[in-house]
Amino acid sequence: MFKDEISPLSGTPPNVPAPVVKLISPELKSQPGRWKRTWSIIRQNPRLIVGGTFIMVITILAILAPVLPLPDPETGISSKAYQPPGNQFLFGSDNVGRDVFSRVIWGGRVSLSVGFISVSIGFLTGTSLGLLAGYFGGWVDLLISRFIDALLAFPAILLAISITAALGPQLQNSMIAIGIVNIPVFARLSRGQTLQVKARDYIEAARALGLKQGNILRRHILPNILSPLIVQASLSLGFAILAEATLSFLGLGVQPPTPTWGFDINSARGYLSNNYWWMVAGPGLAIMLTIFSFNILGDSIRDILDPRTRKR
Amino acid sequence: MGRYIIRRLLVLLPVLVLVSIIVFVLTRLTPGDPIRTVLGEEDNPQTVAELRDKLGLDQPIPVQYVLWLGRAVAGDFGKSLRDSQPVTQAVFERLPATIELGLAAVLFSLLVSVPLALISAVKRNSIADGIATTISLVGVSIPNFLLGIGLILIFSYIFRIFSPGGYTPIGEDLGDNLKRLVLPSIALGAASAAVNTRQLRSALLEVLSQDYIRTARAKGQSSMKVLTKHALKNAMIPLLTIIGLQIGTVLEGAFITETIFSWPGIGQLAVKSIGNRDYPVIQGVVLLSAVLYMLINLIVDISYSLVDPRITLGQSDV
Numbered sequence: 001m002f003k004d005e006i007s008p009l010s011g012t013p014p015n016v017p018a019p020v021v022k023l024i025s026p027e028l029k030s031q032p033g034r035w036k037r038t039w040s041i042i043r044q045n046p047r048l049i050v051g052g053t054f055i056m057v058i059t060i061l062a063i064l065a066p067v068l069p070l071p072d073p074e075t076g077i078s079s080k081a082y083q084p085p086g087n088q089f090l091f092g093s094d095n096v097g098r099d100v101f102s103r104v105i106w107g108g109r110v111s112l113s114v115g116f117i118s119v120s121i122g123f124l125t126g127t128s129l130g131l132l133a134g135y136f137g138g139w140v141d142l143l144i145s146r147f148i149d150a151l152l153a154f155p156a157i158l159l160a161i162s163i164t165a166a167l168g169p170q171l172q173n174s175m176i177a178i179g180i181v182n183i184p185v186f187a188r189l190s191r192g193q194t195l196q197v198k199a200r201d202y203i204e205a206a207r208a209l210g211l212k213q214g215n216i217l218r219r220h221i222l223p224n225i226l227s228p229l230i231v232q233a234s235l236s237l238g239f240a241i242l243a244e245a246t247l248s249f250l251g252l253g254v255q256p257p258t259p260t261w262g263f264d265i266n267s268a269r270g271y272l273s274n275n276y277w278w279m280v281a282g283p284g285l286a287i288m289l290t291i292f293s294f295n296i297l298g299d300s301i302r303d304i305l306d307p308r309t310r311k312r
Numbered sequence: 313m314g315r316y317i318i319r320r321l322l323v324l325l326p327v328l329v330l331v332s333i334i335v336f337v338l339t340r341l342t343p344g345d346p347i348r349t350v351l352g353e354e355d356n357p358q359t360v361a362e363l364r365d366k367l368g369l370d371q372p373i374p375v376q377y378v379l380w381l382g383r384a385v386a387g388d389f390g391k392s393l394r395d396s397q398p399v400t401q402a403v404f405e406r407l408p409a410t411i412e413l414g415l416a417a418v419l420f421s422l423l424v425s426v427p428l429a430l431i432s433a434v435k436r437n438s439i440a441d442g443i444a445t446t447i448s449l450v451g452v453s454i455p456n457f458l459l460g461i462g463l464i465l466i467f468s469y470i471f472r473i474f475s476p477g478g479y480t481p482i483g484e485d486l487g488d489n490l491k492r493l494v495l496p497s498i499a500l501g502a503a504s505a506a507v508n509t510r511q512l513r514s515a516l517l518e519v520l521s522q523d524y525i526r527t528a529r530a531k532g533q534s535s536m537k538v539l540t541k542h543a544l545k546n547a548m549i550p551l552l553t554i555i556g557l558q559i560g561t562v563l564e565g566a567f568i569t570e571t572i573f574s575w576p577g578i579g580q581l582a583v584k585s586i587g588n589r590d591y592p593v594i595q596g597v598v599l600l601s602a603v604l605y606m607l608i609n610l611i612v613d614i615s616y617s618l619v620d621p622r623i624t625l626g627q628s629d630v
Contacts, residue, residue, distance in 0.1 A: 250583060
C-alpha cells in the first residue's frame, strides 16, 4: 500500500535514480499484469460491480440528458397531470403534467454535480489542512485541529443548512456548504495518516537529502496516504448526495423549476393523500439507489485495500 | 478521571469560542435585512434607526459579537424577531418534544440493531447475514425525509393506522402521544439502526475471533453465554461511540423529521426560523445544538473507561 516501500533498500528515498528502480521486481512494473490483477479483484467483488455499474449508468444518463429524447422537465401539459407510470410516462407524470422520468434524469445532473464538486472541495481542502497539520505539528497543528474540532462540533446537516441559509439558496452555495461540511473528515484522516507516514525512514532520508518540504509533502507523503482518502471520498459522495437532497427538500437548494430529487419529493408531499405515490417513487428511488451504490462502492474499495477486512 | 474531565473541558473552551464565531458570522451573512423581518414594509427612517439601535445592529461587527457572546453566556440569546418570544424560552419549550422523539429513535435503533448484528455476526456469511447486511446498507441509504414520507404514505394514507403528523403532549393523552410518536421515531431511528448494525457486527466479528472466546468455548460455556457475557460486552466500546455519535445524528435528523411530521421540537423551530430569517432564534438553536453535540461526545469518551477498565483516561487522551 505504501508506494515508496517497494524500494528494496529500506530507508532510501524513492526518487533515487536508476539503479534502485532496476531492482524493483519486473512484474510490479508490468502493465498487463496490473490490469489482470485489477480485473480479477473486480470480478471477485460483485458489490463493486453493482455499485460501479449503477453509478456509471446514472452519470452517463445525467451527462447525456440534453441530447436524450426526453420531454422538457420544466414544462408540463396540465391535461396530462397525475398520470400513473405507463407507456406514455415511464415513471408517471406530476401535478402539472411533467414527465417524472425526465425530471429524475435531469435532477441527477444537479445531485451528481453537487456531489462530485462538494466532495472535491472537501477532499482538496481537508487533505491539504490535514497534511500541513500532521507534517508541521506545533502551532500549525494546534490551529488547524481546533478549527476542525469547531467544524466537527456541528451536526453535519445542520452546518450545511446553516451555511446555505446564510449564503442563499443557489447551486454553487449548496456545493460550498456541503464541501465545507466534508472538510473535517478528510482533514482528520489525512492528519492521522501523515503522522504515521512522516515517521518512516524514507521521509527521514528525503529530508537528509535536502528535499524541499513541499516536495516531500507532494511526492512522498501524499501518494502514501491516498488509499484511505479515496475510500472516504466514495463514502462522502453518498453523504453529499443525501445532503443535497435534504437541502433541496427544505427549499435551500437549487430553486424551481429546475428539477432536483429532494425538491420534487417535497412537492409530492402535498399529493400523498391522493395516493399519487409515483411522484415520490421516481426521485426517491433515484436518491436511494445512488447513495446505496456509493456506499457499497466505498465499502468494496475499503475491503480491497484493507487486508484486515478483506475476508470479513 | 476528574483531572481528565477538567482537561477536556479546558480544550473545549477555544473550540466553543470558534463555534460561537462561526455561528455569529453565518447568521450575519444571511441575506436580507433583519430590520425588514421585524418592520415589514414600514420604512420610516426614524423607526428603522431606533430599531437598529435597539438590536445593536449599528455597532461594528466585532462589538456586536462580543455583546452577543456576553449575553449568550448568561443564557440570553435575545428575542425572536417574529413574535418577540425570548429565544431561550422558545428553545426550552420545544426541547421536551425533541428529547422524547430522540430517545424513542435511539431506542428503536437499538431494538433493531442489536439482534440484527448478533444474528449477522454469529451466522456469518449465511443467508441471514446477507439479509441483515443488506437491510443495514439500505437503511443507511434512505434519507430520513424519504423514509418519513414513505411511512406516511403507507401507514397513514393506505392503511390508515397512524396519524400523518402532529403532537399531543404526554400529560394530555399518553396513548395518543405514543401513537403519534411511532412513525417519526422509526423515520429518525432507521439510519442509526443501520449504522449501529454495521458497527456492532464488525466489532462482534473482531471479538469472536479472540483467544479468550475460544478459551470460554473450550471450557464448555454455552454459545449464548459466550455471546452475551464475553462477546457483546467487549463489542460495546465501538457501539458506545456510535450511539454517542448517533445522538448527534438524531439531533440533526430531528430538523427534517420534525418538519415532515409537524413535531413541535427545536428542529421544526430552526427550519421555520431559517425560512423567516429570524436570526436570534437560528443562532440560539445552532449554538445550543453544537454545545449539546460536544458534550455528548465528551460523555461518550468518559464512558469508555466505565465499560472497559483497561482504558485509562490519561494525559495522552487529550
